[in-house]
Amino acid sequence: MSTIINDIEIIKAETSKIKDIDFDNLKFGSVFSDHMLECDFKDGKWQKPKIVPYHPITLDPSAKIFHYGQSVFEGMKAYKDTNNDVFLFRPTDNIKRLNISAKRMAIPELPENYFMDGLKALLKVDEAWIPTNEGSSLYIRPFIFASGNGFHASPANEYKFIICTAPSGSYFSGKVKVLIEETYSRSANGGVGFAKAGGNYAGQFYPTQLAIDKGYQQVIWTDDNTHEYIEEAGAMNIFVRINDTLITGPTSDRILDGITRKSIIAIAESKGIPVEVRKITVKEVVDAAKNGELKEMFGAGTAAVISPIAGFGYKNEDFDLPELKETYASLLKKQITDIQTNKSEDSFGWRYKL
Amino acid sequence: MSTIINDIEIIKAETSKIKDIDFDNLKFGSVFSDHMLECDFKDGKWQKPKIVPYHPITLDPSAKIFHYGQSVFEGMKAYKDTNNDVFLFRPTDNIKRLNISAKRMAIPELPENYFMDGLKALLKVDEAWIPTNEGSSLYIRPFIFASGNGFHASPANEYKFIICTAPSGSYFSGKVKVLIEETYSRSANGGVGFAKAGGNYAGQFYPTQLAIDKGYQQVIWTDDNTHEYIEEAGAMNIFVRINDTLITGPTSDRILDGITRKSIIAIAESKGIPVEVRKITVKEVVDAAKNGELKEMFGAGTAAVISPIAGFGYKNEDFDLPELKETYASLLKKQITDIQTNKSEDSFGWRYKL
Incomplete structure (x- = not known):
């Protein structure tokens, strides 16, 4: 019937x-x-x-x-x-x-x-x-x-x-540690990395398993040509906070145009947080981690919303991120979920009532 | 039962x-x-x-x-x-x-x-x-x-x-014309191009459709970084004959290790045909086409065995290949299919009788 x-x-x-x-x-x-x-x-x-x-x-x-x-x-x-x-x-x-x-x-x-x-x-x-x-x-x-x-x-x-x-419930449980990839790649220039195509995900499973075996939960993908630029984190876009500036890579034919990503950029800007959308080199992240300027890293995506990163590995070295009392990650996560769940005003017009 | x-x-x-x-x-x-x-x-x-x-x-x-x-x-x-x-x-x-x-x-x-x-x-x-x-x-x-x-x-x-x-029956019917790709890519360094993974094929359909709309049947993929090197032809590996030399690209993490490809290399060498397995630039193929040194191009794969290419397009220019009486493509196709179908001796030990 x-x-x-x-x-x-x-x-x-x-x-x-x-x-x-x-x-x-x-x-x-x-x-x-x-x-x-x-x-x-x-x-x-x-x-x-x-x-x-x-x-x-x-x-x-x-x-x-x-x-x-x-x-x-x-x-x-x-x-x-x-x-x-x-x-x-x-x-x-x-x-x-x-x-x-x-x-x-x-x-x-x-x-x-x-x-x-x-x-x-x-x-x-x-x-x-x-x-x-x-x-x-x-x-x-x-x-x-x-x-x-x-x-x-x-x-x-x-x-x-x-x-x-x-x-x-939540996508990740516990602290997320990530490995910056030096060998494998997620997508090609002129390829399908910007699309939510099934094959993009299967291609990440093996390198991710290698990272899991080393004690990490996710891979941070780098460009396939030089592995010098940070691109995205598998099921999430990636944000880096150096001092007080929030940085994320530009979208391209290799990087997914994440809806959570662009919402975070807009919220951060509305809160007066300096935001830079530009290419991020692995070197500047490692240097910032070494000299104490790297304050936060987090992933952003629909499934995980915002997933704070506790540390990263690169070339057999491990870098821990500081445990701040007040983080951009928790501020921005509260802002975006309050909008999503109708707990706050939605000045952006993003919420869609059924 | x-x-x-x-x-x-x-x-x-x-x-x-x-x-x-x-x-x-x-x-x-x-x-x-x-x-x-x-x-x-x-x-x-x-x-x-x-x-x-x-x-x-x-x-x-x-x-x-x-x-x-x-x-x-x-x-x-x-x-x-x-x-x-x-x-x-x-x-x-x-x-x-x-x-x-x-x-x-x-x-x-x-x-x-x-x-x-x-x-x-x-x-x-x-x-x-x-x-x-x-x-x-x-x-x-x-x-x-x-x-x-x-x-x-x-x-x-x-x-x-x-x-x-x-x-x-046969995979292709009629003459095959190919388009050398300048924008899209099939695979990344450190990616899954060497694997016969489903997603590698779906990613080719749209660029191939654009090529079909322009009057070609297949795309010749180039490297994703410079588009200066010829890699493979979608469902086939690619061979180029310049003067009397047969050239095919080396396998890599971007290029499928084709069984027909390596069989053709072995047969050609056994017949005294000069074979070079090395990177091929688009420029040398175009130059050879212009000065008459490009004699043949063909694809090689299980489905099509050997698929002769009648011409190619590059940067809005069309290049026809000569119609030779005796081609490497037909010689090699006969050799390989005679082995496959038990019409000739199999000095390589490739045929497997059930």
């Missing part, structure tokens, strides 16, 4: 799994809400999205996703305030970036209203899944992959756009 | 689709044999492979293949001679390369005997699917992908190794 909300057909699950979920002990992205959005590209166009019970996907073994990695995704979060009002954060930017990623991966771009109307309907149906615990949120994962068949190395003729949601 | 061949369990399809196949008009990789090999990595180890009817794969929407592109593959061919004996070509090299690719993508390496014993059993069961028409073969696609679940950007805890086969 189906109903229609905002022109979106909704087929409800017969039973809910929500009673099985321990909302006080949520991990990141490992339990999934009752419903999902499903939308097919076939016969040369995107068909209308539907909300359907969360269900397995069935594909031919020759589906191109298995062979040629044609996939893109986004990460978003929904928050619920004390009035049970539901908010998204800059969702239009996710839609636009999904289509930028899709274009680079030769995936047909999605009509923006299919994304937004569909997501609204999905969150309406699964509203009870949005956590209210401090630090938790409903992680939203929109993704598109090549579902069309055949071994010819060319774009598929069919795709699936899906949105799943997962009530989630 | 199942049987056991070489310690491999075989569950046969109830009916065969083979009567529906037009073996005289085979495309590349678009119809699939009755059976497939299926092998799961779970509980920390690769389980025993089975031969089962070709069937759809069912995955949770959170399966990591959809999100993080963790996949690798191989391409092989099986040939049948006039005695109905079946041959593979250097299969051990495919197994080793699959595991090299797997390691780079943080996928657990596969026991070599699971691959080979499983493939032998599969080809035994689907022997009737191996075409005998000139220029056709049974294309074999071994692949591994992340089937484990969860949105955390880290390696999956479960994987599927599958081998499907597809009776196939």
Whole structure:
């Protein structure tokens, strides 16, 4: 039996799994809400999205996703305030970036209203899944992959756009130590590093595992040509504070245009923090660490929001960052999450009430 | 009902689709044999492979293949001679390369005997699917992908190794014209370009589509830093003949170690053709084209074997290659396919009789 909300057909699950979920002990992205959005590209166009019970996907073994990695995704979060009002954060930017990623991966771009109307309907149906615990949120994962068949190395003729949601706790637990990479690289000039393409992530797993084996949690990627410039931190953009100045690298075809990244830049500037968006050399970070001018490093991304870095390794040397009482990381994290969760005014117009 | 061949369990399809196949008009990789090999990595180890009817794969929407592109593959061919004996070509090299690719993508390496014993059993069961028409073969696609679940950007805890086969005709039809790329790149230093990782292919689709729109069929990739060096041709390695010398680029972490590539180098050397394995600049190719010293260019790979290039574009200029009566491309293609199809002696020991 189906109903229609905002022109979106909704087929409800017969039973809910929500009673099985321990909302006080949520991990990141490992339990999934009752419903999902499903939308097919076939016969040369995107068909209308539907909300359907969360269900397995069935594909031919020759589906191109298995062979040629044609996939893109986004990460978003929904928050619920004390009035049970539901908010998204800059969702239009996710839609636009999904289509930028899709274009680079030769995936047909999605009509923006299919994304937004569909997501609204999905969150309406699964509203009870949005956590209210401090630090938790409903992680939203929109993704598109090549579902069309055949071994010819060319774009598929069919795709699936899906949105799943997962009530989630924090992405990292404990102190994050990072390793500045000297050998491996994440992306090429003229490559796909700016896109949220699946293959960008798989390519990082092995070097990250090598770093984990050495006692670090994440790799700080450097440019593939000289390894002299700091680029990004895998699932996050990277910020460095030298004395009182906050520095982050410019976006490029190698670096993801992070929504948290640009929000942090805007908030920091509004607070009078000196911000520089420019190339950062590994040398200046190491020098600043040695002479005590390196005050903070942190990662920024939707999943982790802001993830303070406790220290870094470079060329077999370890550098600890100072433990400051008041950090830019905690100030900026409070500012951005207060906006996201409707605890503060939103002078930027970023919050999006459903 | 199942049987056991070489310690491999075989569950046969109830009916065969083979009567529906037009073996005289085979495309590349678009119809699939009755059976497939299926092998799961779970509980920390690769389980025993089975031969089962070709069937759809069912995955949770959170399966990591959809999100993080963790996949690798191989391409092989099986040939049948006039005695109905079946041959593979250097299969051990495919197994080793699959595991090299797997390691780079943080996928657990596969026991070599699971691959080979499983493939032998599969080809035994689907022997009737191996075409005998000139220029056709049974294309074999071994692949591994992340089937484990969860949105955390880290390696999956479960994987599927599958081998499907597809009776196939030629990969390219007609003359191939290529565009030497000046903007986009295929791979980074320290990246995953040497691996047969899914994402490497998806990243090429958009630039290739731009080339197709300009009247070319393939892109010749150049290095991501200067675009001054010729690297490879997407699904193929690239060879250039200047005067009588055959030149191909060295393998690196950016360039696939092609089995056809190294076989061609060995055959050419055995025939007394001067071969140089060294970096090739775009400038020397363009200069040679202008002064008439560029005699041939061709791609080499399992799918296309040898694919002669009729001309190339660079910086809005088009260069036609001469139409020679006797080409290295046709000489070398005959040599290699005669070995593959058991029409000639195999002094290299490459042919593998099943």
